[in-house]
Amino acid sequence: MTTLEQVLIGGSWRASLDAQGSFRAENPGRAEAIGPAFPINGAGDIEAAMQAAIDVVDTLVATPPIRIAEFLERYAAAIEADADQLVALAHAETALPAEPRLRTVELPRTSHQLRLAAKAVRTYAWTDPVIDTHGGLRSHRAPLGKPVLVMGPNNFPFAFNAIAGSDFASAIAARNPVITKAHPLHPATSQRLAQLAHASLLEAGLPAATVQMLYHFDNALGLKWAGDARLGAIGFTGSRAGGLALKAAADKAGVPIYAELSSVNPVFLLPGVLAERGEALAQEFFASCTMGSGQFCTNPGVVIVPRGEHGDAFVATATRLFAQAKPQVLFSRGVQENLAHAVTGLRNAGADVLSGGHAGEGYFFEPTLLGVDGDVFLKHAALQAEAFGPVSLIVRANDAAHMQRIAASFEGNLTGTLYRAADGSDDAAWHRVASTLRHKVGRLIANKMPTGVAVSAAMNHGGPYPSTSHASFTAVGMPAAIRRFTALHSYDNVPETLLPAELRNHNPGDVQRLVDGCWTDGSIT
Structure with missing residues (x-):
């Protein structure tokens, strides 16, 4: 009987509850299977992960932002410290060159964008606080109050990996629990990243089920899950056909899906x-x-x-x-x-x-x-x-x-x-x-070819439909990428002591706020 790798569900590594089969990675250069067998997850695994994420939603919403930032920074450092193993795994599973692509370019990009997300958390940059002192109204962007599902692509084993890329960092930065689906072409790479992420979040004092990972599941199960109204949002990078099918399922349930679909880049x-x-x-x-x-x-x-x-x-x-x-x-x-x-x-x-x-x-x-x-x-x-x-x-x-x-x-x-x-x-x-x-x-x-996508606050890695599902959002660049996974919360006549920190009269840390129509980092007197 084939021994299957464990999945990260509910805060711990454990055997799949109802594996529907197994798969292995392949070495593209030799067209042969490599590494251990991973489970194809069933409905039981999906439901267990969903419920575990729901159970930590309220805790994450109340978590001090500094803990989220510490997790992202610890995770970035752990990725850099484990570079040798990560590069070897990714090279074997994708045939992408270890140098310079994986070690010198993609891995540093991954840790860099995690740190940029942490910086946006520390500065409240993604929250967009607006204060109307005359009308007694205050608003900001806040956690969704629901889990986020992230599905990663095949072409970036680090920088767009479901458990390390921009979608992941963005959703966590907004204090949402994240359930990730590894891409089946690089499962061992994703497994190692998940191990580093899990250890880092425990060190930062976050709930153990804040980050979960499944390896693979049947397309029909994926469509059913996309239509689950208990999800707060979905991040997806992949084919147009797959993305549009997920979008149709998500739209029926009112679940926002931020999907990067296809582009010919004229x-x-x-x-x-x-x-x-x-x-x-x-x-x-x-x-x-x-x-x-x-x-x-x-x-x-x-x-x-x-x-x-x-x-x-x-x-x-x-x-x-x-x-x-x-x-x-x-x-x-x-x-x-x-x-x-x-x-x-x-x-x-x-x-x-x-x-x-x-x-x-x-x-x-x-x-x-x-x-x-x-x-x-x-x-x-x-x-x-x-x-x-x-x-x-x-x-x-x-x-x-x-x-x-x-x-x-x-x-x-x-x-x-x-x-x-x-x-x-x-x-x-x-x-x-x-x-x-x-x-x-x-x-x-x-006057330059389009291949590169800089990690910059001014970057727009998005575009009009059908290149993406939403023309007004980017998958790369903090803090804009974080705003995809947020809800706009308004407070009307709520006493100041009961407001979130960035909406109180005292500015919690040089946060840029729109106060009575003027941008300022000062406190309200």
Whole structure:
């Protein structure tokens, strides 16, 4: 009989109550199973985790913010101290390079955003206190008073992991108990993070059931859970199909779901900049499209290139770079099959393969470049389908007016990029295209590829539907990301001694508050 790894439910590591089977991680580079067997959780595990989270809601709401901050800071330090083991686990389960991707880039990013969440907690930055002394009204953002369910993606084993990423840090910062679902492609990495999180929260004096983790469950169970009105909110990063199914279930129960779904991140190359440095742009584009085997939600999936000598040269150089590249390893067979299906869909909609287009042995896929005429692109919405991997589509445009029409045709995306010449020759075209593109994307980018997502208070890692489920919220950047998992509480004529600390006359710590229409960090006299 297979021995299954324990789950973190109700404040302790224990055997699954009703495992519905088991699974193991795989090494994508060798396409073979590795590590121990993990349970596929059943309804009993889900209900036990749900009830345990509900039982600690009131305690967390009353918990001093400093304890939450201490937990986040202890957890960040524990991740850094355990870097060797975490990097080894993640490398084995994802085939992402240990250096620089996992150790030098992603792991420090993870601990950094945990500390930024702690800072937002210490400064009350996420609470948005508003005080109307004349009307006797005071309001702020507060905990939901219900558990939050976080489902992590396959492509970031640390920085977006359900039990370490921004969704997790944001929900905890707002003093909500969090139930996390590890991604089945990196269960051992998630297990180790959960062990560190559990130890850190006990050291910080938080309720043991504040953080719980399940490994995997049937899709039908997931949809049923998403429609459970006892949830306060859901954070999800994954496929559009999966996210929309969860959203439909959550909407019926009135459960807010903050879902990152899909994006092709259009890049517009204006004529002047191609004349200035077209070959360098082709190199930059190729590097961005193939970084991490293209498995980024901000991968440049569609590039709009003007017709003409310099546009033709860019396409020729890019095609050569893609053709010379070796096949790249993907996270799983499922990612490989979905990518092959996406390429077939683009071809069926009218795109031509310029280079690549084939799967390799194991979980490999050739870097692939496709091309299509701008008018064909405008006629077929299927050409906007995301191809999750080292694949991009070049769209040839006639002029700035044509580019503007193409920009207007896009669905909502996380990012939109425009490259312009340094001499100002592209400025008129920039304004024309940007004015349309601005309303189609969450982040408008100038003169750099969209792949990176900085951890910054000014970052918007979100965008109009269907790139995300809510255009006004970001998944990255404190304190804005925290506000997703809060409720707006207003107090009318409540005595000052009975108010939350940040709404009392005395400012609890240089908190920026909107008092009678003016921002101030002073106390009310």
